[in-house]
Amino acid sequence: MRKRGITLIVLFFLALLWGASLLIGDSSNQKPKLKEEAIKWIEDHQSLLTNLSDQVWGYAELGLKEYKSSKLLADALEEAGFQVERGVAGMPTAFVATYGEGEPVIGLLAEYDALPGLSQKVSSTKEPLEEGAPGHGCGHNLLGVGCVGAALAVKEALAAQPFSGTIKLFGCPAEETLIGKVYMVKYGIFDGLSAALTWHPGSSTKVSNGSSLAMNSFWVEFRGKTAHGAGDPWNGRSALDAVELMDYGVNLMREHMELTSRIHYVITDGGEAPNVVPDYARVWYYVREANREKVEELYQRVLNIAQGAALATDTTYQVNLITGVYNTLVNDTGVQIMHKNLELVGAPLFSSEETAFAREIQKGVGKPEVGLAEEIEPIKEPPKLAGGGSSDVADVSWITPTVSLNVATTPKECPWHSWAVVASCGSSMGHKGMLVAAKTLAATAIDLIHDRELLKQMREEWKEKTRGFTYKSPIPEGRKSPSLPN
Numbered sequence: 001m002r003k004r005g006i007t008l009i010v011l012f013f014l015a016l017l018w019g020a021s022l023l024i025g026d027s028s029n030q031k032p033k034l035k036e037e038a039i040k041w042i043e044d045h046q047s048l049l050t051n052l053s054d055q056v057w058g059y060a061e062l063g064l065k066e067y068k069s070s071k072l073l074a075d076a077l078e079e080a081g082f083q084v085e086r087g088v089a090g091m092p093t094a095f096v097a098t099y100g101e102g103e104p105v106i107g108l109l110a111e112y113d114a115l116p117g118l119s120q121k122v123s124s125t126k127e128p129l130e131e132g133a134p135g136h137g138c139g140h141n142l143l144g145v146g147c148v149g150a151a152l153a154v155k156e157a158l159a160a161q162p163f164s165g166t167i168k169l170f171g172c173p174a175e176e177t178l179i180g181k182v183y184m185v186k187y188g189i190f191d192g193l194s195a196a197l198t199w200h201p202g203s204s205t206k207v208s209n210g211s212s213l214a215m216n217s218f219w220v221e222f223r224g225k226t227a228h229g230a231g232d233p234w235n236g237r238s239a240l241d242a243v244e245l246m247d248y249g250v251n252l253m254r255e256h257m258e259l260t261s262r263i264h265y266v267i268t269d270g271g272e273a274p275n276v277v278p279d280y281a282r283v284w285y286y287v288r289e290a291n292r293e294k295v296e297e298l299y300q301r302v303l304n305i306a307q308g309a310a311l312a313t314d315t316t317y318q319v320n321l322i323t324g325v326y327n328t329l330v331n332d333t334g335v336q337i338m339h340k341n342l343e344l345v346g347a348p349l350f351s352s353e354e355t356a357f358a359r360e361i362q363k364g365v366g367k368p369e370v371g372l373a374e375e376i377e378p379i380k381e382p383p384k385l386a387g388g389g390s391s392d393v394a395d396v397s398w399i400t401p402t403v404s405l406n407v408a409t410t411p412k413e414c415p416w417h418s419w420a421v422v423a424s425c426g427s428s429m430g431h432k433g434m435l436v437a438a439k440t441l442a443a444t445a446i447d448l449i450h451d452r453e454l455l456k457q458m459r460e461e462w463k464e465k466t467r468g469f470t471y472k473s474p475i476p477e478g479r480k481s482p483s484l485p486n
């Protein structure tokens with residue numbers, strides 16, 4: 001009797017320990033099974049996910065106008081039991097969907113905006129669905145739904161066991177204009193995250209370990225006086241002259257910039273008729289550099305040139321900073337964790353019909369007809385100079401450790417932001433890449449929820465790299481919601 005009593009007490013304490021271990025997350029032995037279940041959930045729900053991505057592809061809504069796309073994704077998550085908060089960070093098409101309780105809190109960054117003028121059918125030659133309408137030339141229809149698929153699959157794994165952990169899907173609008181996440185960071189939407197995960201469609205399959213450039217996007221508007229171009233030009237002061245002079249000044253400055261600097265501009269307004277001296281002109285600039293400090297420095301030099309141009313042409317000028325982003329802070333630990341999961345899932349395998357379609361597209365854009373990437377690229381030493389582009393995922397990477405992957409959805413060497421990307425991201429090639437991304441993201445999230453040691457290592461690297469750093473929003477103080485160029 002006494003012996004049985006002791007045994008019962010021992011069993012009781014063992015059960016208590018087991019329960020506590022689940023709550024503090026020491027459940028790494030459950031991981032393989034949970035990952036398998038999450039991957040299977042995505043396989044079993046392929047048609048749900050591909051339907052969602054095709055709907056977003058069809059909506060093809062521009063940044064900050066993704067009303068139907070964001071509603072579709074938010075509704076799907078709400079129906080599955082997520083708590084959804086809509087219209088966050090001063091943007092009607094931004095949302096947060098949450099499932100679970102307690103730490104760790106793993107974020108997924110979904111995007112769904114399209115690009116202007118890229119409307120295209122799922123065909124191997126340039127053929128707009130609707131002339132001049134937007135199209136998904138960056139594959140964000142797949143990006144958004146891939147993250148939703150991962151969130152739903154992780155939810156299943158969380159629901160099956162009494163683990164502590166939260167999955168949050170962030171509906172991030174207007175990535176193409178580098179606006180959405182910058183405002184979301186400004187509003188503290190990503191605060192409290194343990195880590196963030198995302199992906200991007202591409203022409204290869206790999207975990208990203210390269211940085212991106214910090215950037216400022218801004219207009220300079222010049223105002224002068226109209227007059228007859230021949231009759232009384234002495235009464236006129238040309239705003240277009242000021243723009244031309246500013247651009248000339250900036251182009252001279254190029255000789256004296258660092259190799260990491262990138263500056264480009266378009267003149268959005270330059271007058272209406274040659275015989276009317278333009279009293280209004282506007283130029284839209286991107287200034288990019290390796291980090292925020294260098295962007296601020298270069299930006300100031302460009303503004304000095306604008307001031308000089310206004311003075312020289314007897315015009316006035318006004319600067320409107322539209323947005324700015326940071327460079328990406330790479331988390332090498334996170335890269336390794338995600339790479340292992342990508343290997344577990346495997347690269348997308350394309351059918352002979354898909355390969356033939358890819359080759360036709362390549363022919364259509366004048367590239368070698370080599371088909372699609374079907375291997376996972378190994379993790380290589382990142383280039384010394386960051387790639388030419390910028391992303392607002394970068395701003396999240398300074399708030400919480402962030403890792404991202406690319407999955408092949410598009411034929412090799414296809415020009416990005418083109419009709420060819422729209423066509424492939426609306427086809428079964430794109431769907432296949434998206435499902436690989438969803439599985440990899442889900443498996444990585446399960447790693448971070450169920451293996452606190454991995455998460456700790458990832459966070460320690462991030463803490464080390466951000467020591468002494470305070471995030472300062474590139475957006476001017478007091479601005480509550482974005483202004484978009486028209």
Ligand SMILES: [Zn+2]
Nearest residue numbers: 138139140200
């Ligand atoms: Zn993109």
